[in-house]
Amino acid sequence: MAPALDELPTWSGQHLNVVIETPKNQPNKLTYEPRAATMRLSKVLPLGMVFPFDFGFVPSTLGDDGDPLDVLVLMDAPAPAGCLVAARLVGVLRCTQQEEEGKEVIENDRYLAVAEEAATYRAIQDIRDLNGPLLDQIEAFFIQYNALAGHVFKVERRQGAKAARRAVEAARIGRRPAERSKTGPSGG
DSSP states (O other), X not given: OOOOGGGSOSEETTEEEEEEEEOTTOSEEEEEXXXXXXXXXXXXXXXXXXXXXXXXXXXXXXXXXXXXXXXXXXXXXXXXXXXXXXXEEEEEEEEEEESSTTSOEEEOOEEEEEETTOSTTTTXXXXXXXXXXXXXXXXXXXXXXXXXXXXXXXXXXXXXXXXXXXXXXXXBTTOOXXXXXXXXXXXX
């Protein structure tokens, strides 16, 4: 029996594995439901608001919010929900989220990656290679998306590919504590 999508390996060699949940240009937010082994409709965005790029998760990871790490994947055309995409990790938006006034503030980072098969974004190797207006728009999307749910979401800082790799490695499930402090895969 094949492993569930959230139990696939985090890495395929040097490439980050990303499971697409919500394709680019979709107003329907889909979320992987492991118990049913399918995608579930979790939210519908307001008229005119769509995901700017494919959005998914890194298998076999766990973020501070209790979910697998979130990834926005830059590629030329949308991939279907449930598609496994080999990607090059280029950076991370270090973010905090507060679900409502008086509640605990948690880290809820957004990782940025480029699909290995992408043509348009092929030259992007690090977050610094993305132009400022594009990053500003990506950040604005996540802030507005969370505001619609009544959450306070802040982008605290941007970090490059090396820091993103270290953070993914630290979030991998099933690693011994000593392994969590090591750098990511070779070349990271």
